[in-house]
Amino acid sequence: xxxxxxxxEPARWSDSPPQGxxxxxxxxxxxxxLRRVREATLPSDTALARxxxxxxxxxxxxxxxxxxxxxxxxxxxxxxxxxxxxxxLNRWRRVNSDAPAGVAPGANGPAATxxxxxxxRHGVQAALPSPQTADLELPAEEPVPEFxxxxxxxxxxxxxxxxxxxxxxxxxxxxxxxxxxxxxxxxHARPAERRTEDAAVSVGAELVANAFRDLRSRGDAxxxxxxxxxxxxxxxxxxxRSESRVARVEALLTLDRRKEALRLLxxxxxxxxxxxxxxxxxxxxxxxxNRCAEALRDFDAVLAARDGDAAGGRALYGRAGCxxxxxxxxxxxxxxxxxxxxxxxGPSAEAARRxxxxxx
Amino acid sequence: xxEKAFFVSRAARTSPVTDPDPxxxxxxxxxxxxAHERTVMRWAARLGGPGIDVEDVVQDVFxxxxxRLRSVDESWNIQTWLFRTTEKIVQTARRKRRLxxxxxxxxxxxxxxMGAPRPTPAEALERERAVEEVYRVLDxxxxxxxxxxxxxxxxxxxxxxxxxxxxxxxxxxxxxLFRARARFLEEHQRLFQRSQPCR
Numbered sequence: 001x002x003x004x005x006x007x008x009e010p011a012r013w014s015d016s017p018p019q020g021x022x023x024x025x026x027x028x029x030x031x032x033x034l035r036r037v038r039e040a041t042l043p044s045d046t047a048l049a050r051x052x053x054x055x056x057x058x059x060x061x062x063x064x065x066x067x068x069x070x071x072x073x074x075x076x077x078x079x080x081x082x083x084x085x086x087x088x089l090n091r092w093r094r095v096n097s098d099a100p101a102g103v104a105p106g107a108n109g110p111a112a113t114x115x116x117x118x119x120x121r122h123g124v125q126a127a128l129p130s131p132q133t134a135d136l137e138l139p140a141e142e143p144v145p146e147f148x149x150x151x152x153x154x155x156x157x158x159x160x161x162x163x164x165x166x167x168x169x170x171x172x173x174x175x176x177x178x179x180x181x182x183x184x185x186x187x188h189a190r191p192a193e194r195r196t197e198d199a200a201v202s203v204g205a206e207l208v209a210n211a212f213r214d215l216r217s218r219g220d221a222x223x224x225x226x227x228x229x230x231x232x233x234x235x236x237x238x239x240x241r242s243e244s245r246v247a248r249v250e251a252l253l254t255l256d257r258r259k260e261a262l263r264l265l266x267x268x269x270x271x272x273x274x275x276x277x278x279x280x281x282x283x284x285x286x287x288x289x290n291r292c293a294e295a296l297r298d299f300d301a302v303l304a305a306r307d308g309d310a311a312g313g314r315a316l317y318g319r320a321g322c323x324x325x326x327x328x329x330x331x332x333x334x335x336x337x338x339x340x341x342x343x344x345x346g347p348s349a350e351a352a353r354r355x356x357x358x359x360x
Numbered sequence: 361x362x363e364k365a366f367f368v369s370r371a372a373r374t375s376p377v378t379d380p381d382p383x384x385x386x387x388x389x390x391x392x393x394x395a396h397e398r399t400v401m402r403w404a405a406r407l408g409g410p411g412i413d414v415e416d417v418v419q420d421v422f423x424x425x426x427x428r429l430r431s432v433d434e435s436w437n438i439q440t441w442l443f444r445t446t447e448k449i450v451q452t453a454r455r456k457r458r459l460x461x462x463x464x465x466x467x468x469x470x471x472x473x474m475g476a477p478r479p480t481p482a483e484a485l486e487r488e489r490a491v492e493e494v495y496r497v498l499d500x501x502x503x504x505x506x507x508x509x510x511x512x513x514x515x516x517x518x519x520x521x522x523x524x525x526x527x528x529x530x531x532x533x534x535x536x537l538f539r540a541r542a543r544f545l546e547e548h549q550r551l552f553q554r555s556q557p558c559r
Binding site: 009010012013014026027030031032033034036037038039040041042043047048050051052054055056 | 389390393397398401402405406414415416418419422423486487488490491493494495512513514515516518519534537538541544545548549
């Protein structure tokens, strides 16, 4: 027992007698207010009867109803939250999906099909091989007619399959891949069997991916052309027509059908499909066809941006050839010198040195 | 000493000492209600103040009793159980009311269904104002001090009874009461002395 237990009970404010107006203290006033509260909070018979009715009659159903209502609300909230989170996650995945860098050599079967479908719905532009330098790169000894020091043009050969793996679209020029996106890209995954738009995109993506695989991994340019023919027949206005055209050019170059490749590239004008690599390839093909005036436009356009990359090197070398043919020896010398300055170990460096040595 | 009823349950449910009286097991809530309805309603009104739906609180208290209490045990003070349950439900109701007020969804209404004798309009107004003032100050007190002050000053319980009801030492209750009254005076002066003198 503590010491306070022995103390007398404190006097209640609410029991203090009312005082005169002058002698009233705060405690007295509060005591009076507390007495009013005491009176006001006495339960009335009416209130008691109402409470009794609620306890007896409404009690159980009200509780059960509340429980059901809470369950329903909770379920709805969980479903809504889950749906929102799922949708956000799906959208985030689509936006941030790191598409595989092209079709891996030897990749086939269901896994490859799944990847192709995934590329189809996550953005074909990012997943399909873009016409990078290595893909469309003509051989170092690319023929330059009447270029005195240039070696004889060998048959065009694509780069080795190991060099064929294209960089992710974000790492390189977008070029052909920069075609306007189609609404089908935004759609969700669907089985290929369903006749929906995104399913068609998936099938098309698979066809084009097969063409690139045939071309680069297996060296089967004829098979690639068949796959591309199939694609063009089924999807004449498909969203992947730019990629299809690039793959076809690559296949035609592999088959040494250079004129056909040039014709195809010339239809690409104005379609937003002209990357630096495609344009320099077209310039080279035009130069081969003795159309140097047009070839120079392509080379100039490529060199207007920069000349330090592979496409720039090819453009310098090609422009030098055209200038030589036009009798512009000084211009050709400048280009060859610049080429050797920037690409001293480039694929055409040796030919450029020989040409400079014989130039008047 | 206040009426000391019986019971509780969970331990008693499995205890062999439990009275297997079919009337009391499970607890006859109707009888319990008849014995304690007035007390519970008074506690609800006095602990909650204006704006609390007293009938709702009473209903919830006896619903909890119906769900939780399965048998009686004479060692248990049913009043303590009822008071704690009432207090918890009132606290929940006050929290909801504060939230509603914060969201500006409701004003402070007067306690419905209170006041047995029907007062004149002037008396009703005065009483309502007094109640509001008292609870405005009480709401600024810590929960423990508020509870002790309500039980002592409004409910009229002695410190000994309060100690038994809430399961504390008498000395502790007196300390809480002393602090509660000091704090009440301080808050009352802060709230009302400048604007209007105590009547």
